[in-house]
Amino acid sequence: MWEPRGQRVVITGASSGIGAATALEFARLGAIVGLVARREAELGEVLAACRQHSPESAKFVADLADLDGIPALAERISTELGPIDVLVNNAGVPKRRTAATLTLADAAEVMRINYFSPVALTIAVLPSMRERGAGHVVNISSMGAHMVAFGVGAYSASKAALEMFTESMYVELAGSGVHAHVVVPGTTSSEFSTPKDGNDPPFPSDPATTASPETVAAAIVASLSDERFVTYATERDAATAAAKNADPNAFLDSMRQRLSGMRR
Numbered sequence: 001m002w003e004p005r006g007q008r009v010v011i012t013g014a015s016s017g018i019g020a021a022t023a024l025e026f027a028r029l030g031a032i033v034g035l036v037a038r039r040e041a042e043l044g045e046v047l048a049a050c051r052q053h054s055p056e057s058a059k060f061v062a063d064l065a066d067l068d069g070i071p072a073l074a075e076r077i078s079t080e081l082g083p084i085d086v087l088v089n090n091a092g093v094p095k096r097r098t099a100a101t102l103t104l105a106d107a108a109e110v111m112r113i114n115y116f117s118p119v120a121l122t123i124a125v126l127p128s129m130r131e132r133g134a135g136h137v138v139n140i141s142s143m144g145a146h147m148v149a150f151g152v153g154a155y156s157a158s159k160a161a162l163e164m165f166t167e168s169m170y171v172e173l174a175g176s177g178v179h180a181h182v183v184v185p186g187t188t189s190s191e192f193s194t195p196k197d198g199n200d201p202p203f204p205s206d207p208a209t210t211a212s213p214e215t216v217a218a219a220i221v222a223s224l225s226d227e228r229f230v231t232y233a234t235e236r237d238a239a240t241a242a243a244k245n246a247d248p249n250a251f252l253d254s255m256r257q258r259l260s261g262m263r264r
């Protein structure tokens, strides 16, 4: 069982949504949290809530699209907060664009935030974790990488890349005391599914199948006590991924039929 008290947990994308809820949950459990995002005011509000439980917590305003700045950011965090015990790579952006309208710049932008920045941060913190023989890297993926990438192919590809990178670490780090995890949320209520520049309009979401950020935060915390590679945020997400994995051709064919039926 992972013991949160006194652990230094860094959460990227902590200014809203899943990251904010996760930071608060870790702080509530007694962890010292380091919050990373661009929006200073929002980050400050989340930090104030976290400090009610964990006064040593701190915020680090940074644009993770600046990949060259990531080693210095990691250095700044471990100098101010202490050695990082847990890194939760949660910051992410959508890319709602069909292949017919996607540009290469769109694809590169989403890869930069959703794939290269977590990889860069992981590379920056891993040597210290390996030296100490202890640590956790939790990478937040998406059901987009597990079911139908309709209208979000470049986004889903960025998450699939992140999952394969993490899968490789999971195996490579076996026995080292350092653990790699993937947590897979399905549709979650947050700013993610709001209109955004460079994106097609968000899909209408069904409240009955939309998780709360707190549900995903609980799954992220729980993943640290679980030796398994992947944690789905809800049972429903796990069942959908299992259905696709059991027979990808049949699963995708039935989705195509449903979609072409809707177009008629």
Ligand SMILES: NC(=O)c1ccc[n+]([C@@H]2O[C@H](COP(=O)([O-])OP(=O)(O)OC[C@H]3O[C@@H](n4cnc5c(N)ncnc54)[C@H](OP(=O)(O)O)[C@@H]3O)[C@@H](O)[C@H]2O)c1
Pocket (backbone or CB within 6 Å): 012, 013, 014, 015, 016, 017, 018, 019, 036, 037, 038, 039, 040, 042, 062, 063, 064, 065, 090, 091, 092, 093, 094, 113, 140, 141, 142, 143, 144, 184, 185, 186, 187, 188, 189, 190, 191, 192, 193
């Ligand atoms: N919501 C969903 O339906 C859903 C489903 C599956 C997976 N996910 C994944 O869950 C994660 C969190 O998303 P969310 O739903 O909580 O959305 P959100 O509320 O929009 O949060 C995204 C977070 O990422 C940060 N971020 C974005 N670009 C950044 C950059 N260049 N530098 C630093 N921070 C950056 C944002 O902070 P600033 O804007 O302040 O920088 C914000 O804190 C993402 O990785 C997303 O792909 C979400």
